[in-house]
Amino acid sequence: MQTLTIDLGARSYPILIGPGLSETAWAERAPLLGRRVCIVSNEVVAPLYLERVCAAIAKVGADTTALVLPDGESFKNGATLDRIYDHLLAQRCDRSTPIVALGGGVIGDLAGFAAATYQRGVPFIQMPTTLLAQVDSSVGGKTGINHPLGKNMIGAFWQPRLVVADTDTLKTLPDRELSAGLAEVIKYGLIRDLPFLAWIEAHLDRLMARDPEALTVAIERSCANKAEVVAADELETAQEGGRALLNLGHTFGHAIETGAGYGNWLHGEAVAAGTMMACELSRRLGWLSDKEVERVRALLLRARLPVTGPALGADRYIDLMGHDKKVIAGRLRLVLLKRLGEAVTWAGAAETEIRAAIETCCA
Ligand code: NAD
Ligand code: GLY
Numbered sequence: 001m002q003t004l005t006i007d008l009g010a011r012s013y014p015i016l017i018g019p020g021l022s023e024t025a026w027a028e029r030a031p032l033l034g035r036r037v038c039i040v041s042n043e044v045v046a047p048l049y050l051e052r053v054c055a056a057i058a059k060v061g062a063d064t065t066a067l068v069l070p071d072g073e074s075f076k077n078g079a080t081l082d083r084i085y086d087h088l089l090a091q092r093c094d095r096s097t098p099i100v101a102l103g104g105g106v107i108g109d110l111a112g113f114a115a116a117t118y119q120r121g122v123p124f125i126q127m128p129t130t131l132l133a134q135v136d137s138s139v140g141g142k143t144g145i146n147h148p149l150g151k152n153m154i155g156a157f158w159q160p161r162l163v164v165a166d167t168d169t170l171k172t173l174p175d176r177e178l179s180a181g182l183a184e185v186i187k188y189g190l191i192r193d194l195p196f197l198a199w200i201e202a203h204l205d206r207l208m209a210r211d212p213e214a215l216t217v218a219i220e221r222s223c224a225n226k227a228e229v230v231a232a233d234e235l236e237t238a239q240e241g242g243r244a245l246l247n248l249g250h251t252f253g254h255a256i257e258t259g260a261g262y263g264n265w266l267h268g269e270a271v272a273a274g275t276m277m278a279c280e281l282s283r284r285l286g287w288l289s290d291k292e293v294e295r296v297r298a299l300l301l302r303a304r305l306p307v308t309g310p311a312l313g314a315d316r317y318i319d320l321m322g323h324d325k326k327v328i329a330g331r332l333r334l335v336l337l338k339r340l341g342e343a344v345t346w347a348g349a350a351e352t353e354i355r356a357a358i359e360t361c362c363a
Contacts, residue, residue, distance in 0.1 A: 002216070004223050006139065007231040011159050015139060015223050017216060021166040022049060022127065023056040032125070032161055033062040038093050040084060040111035041102040042071040045129050048172055053102060053127065065091045069107070074263040076106045076146050078154070084114040098123035098161070104130035104177075105137035105267065109152070112143030116158030126160045129169040131181025131215070132268050135188075135222035136246075138163045140230040146262055150323035151254040157235055165223075167216055175304070180268025182207060182303040183249075185218050187271065188225040190296065191245050194341030196221050197299075204302050244326055245343040248335045249275030252309065252358070255320035259312040272305035273361065281349060281357035282337040292340050308363040314355040 001018035016025055026033065037057060041050050046068045054064045067087040069080055088097070099122060101111035108126055115124035128138035144155020170178070182200075185207075189197025199221075200207070206214035226246065233242035253274030256265050265273075279296050282288040297307050309317075326333040326345070332354070333347045 002220050004220065004227055006159070006227050008159060008234060013159060013161050013163065015163040015165065015227070017134070017165045017167065017219050017223065019166065019168045019212065021164050022053050022169065025162075025164045025166075026056050026060045029162065030060040030062065032123070033057060033060065033098060034096050034123075036063040036065065036093075037098045037100050037125070038088060038091065039064055039066045039100045039102050040069065040107060040114070041066065042069045042107055044071045045103040045107070049102060049129065049169060053100075065093070069110070071106075072263045073106055073146070073257070073267070074261075076110055076262070078145060080110060081114060081145055084111065085118060088114070088118050093118070093122070095119050095122055098125055100125045100127055101138075102127045102129065103133070104128065105133045108133055108137050109143050109155070110145060112141075112158055112160070113145060113155055116143055116156040121158065124158060124160045126163045128163065128165050130173055130177055131170055131219070132177070132184050133181075134165040134167070134170070134219050135181060136184040136226065138165065139223055139226050140243075140246075141234070146258075149258070150320070151257050151262075152325075153323065159234075165219060167212060167219065170210060170215060176266065177268075178208070178210070179304045180266040183268035183272040183275070183300070183305050185222050186296075186299060186303065187246070187248050187275065188222050190275070190337060190340060191248050191335070191343035192229075192341065193221070193225055196225070197341060201299055204299070208303065240345050241343075242345075244333070244345050245335055247326065248337070248343055249273075249278050251321050251324045251326065251332070251334055252277040252317070254324065255312070255317045256309045258320050258323075259316055260310050265306075265310070269306050270309075272300050272303075273307060273309040276300065276307045277309065277357050277361045278334065278336055280360050281334065281353060284353050284357060285336065285346075285349065287336065287338050288340070295340070308361050309358070311362045314358045317358045318351065318355065 253270035
């Protein structure tokens with residue numbers, strides 16, 4: 001098992017990464033669980049892992065109550081959030097009852113937002129079961145739900161007390177979801193860790209074949225990168241750079257997810273196509289060469305990720321991107337690449353160039 005720490009002073013917490021942790025993580029952490037925990041999962045993950053997690057938690061003396069939600073991005077909304085509150089109230093969960101998110105990023109974001117808001121905040125534990133959640137969404141405290149007009153528009157920062165990434169759970173992940181997770185792994189290389197990008201290129205076949213050792217390295221290195229960024233700018237308030245850099249490809253990607261209808265594009269797939277749009281715009285600004293853009297495209301294609309977005313029309317993209325949380329005073333701030341391994345936030349791109357980048361990267 002590897003342990004990383006998210007360094008946030010009194011709210012610091014460990015990320016445990018390794019095989020079998022769903023069962024073995026709890027022996028030393030009974031005080032964190034208390035008397036009873038509420039596990040939130042979904043209809044796909046619960047049949048695979050819920051029973052063993054409940055049994056392992058029972059062994060250290062805590063009761064469990066579980067809520068199994070419908071699966072998918074289209075359920076990351078207020079109605080599903082209400083179901084969590086209903087369950088917490090019906091089960092008389094109190095301020096000392098930790099909420100455990102057992103699932104991918106959708107469950108993590110939903111359960112985390114419930115934890116942030118139920119009785120003004122209760123302890124939260126992340127048990128991510130997708131690659132995307134293990135390398136990104138379970139770490140850093142962003143929680144929330146979608147709105148019909150925009151992705152992740154309602155939410156809160158609420159840090160977990162513990163992240164338990166059991167790498168064994170990745171064995172049951174569908175191939176398409178593994179690829180979606182790799183989009184976020186590749187992101188860390190592109191924005192701030194060029195040696196990691198080269199490592200991913202060299203080991204992509206092992207990652208695609210789910211070699212446990214390679215996956216563990218990728219998860220650790222991704223989490224280590226994220227930990228540094230989050231510790232430096234937890235609430236994404238830096239004027240330039242900072243935590244916003246983790247959003248490479250996301251402004252375009254969120255427009256794809258919303259425009260195509262939640263659930264039709266996986267988050268990681270939309271991020272991949274959005275990353276190509278960001279690279280194309282960076283090329284137009286003279287920051288990336290044709291060869292570098294080609295290098296990114298080749299890697300995403302090898303990871304079986306899309307490199308073009310849906311043909312929503314540039315007008316629709318621009319309209320949807322206007323809801324991005326990085327917009328300041330009506331001006332889009334995009335995450336672009338000055339060079340491979342170095343991202344910047346940039347509000348200076350002309351709309352004509354943004355449109356051209358979108359059109360170049362649309363199917
Ligand atoms: P997801 O939660 O929808 O999970 C993907 C699919 O895999 C689902 O069908 C799920 O039920 C299934 N699944 C999960 N674990 C499994 C397993 N071990 N075996 C088999 N099937 C399994 O999607 P995701 O890619 O994990 O997360 C995407 C979400 O995360 C998006 O809503 C995105 O906005 C959010 N996100 C949040 C942050 C953050 O910082 N909070 C960061 C990145 C993404
Ligand atoms: N996934 C982007 C962030 O956590 O800031």
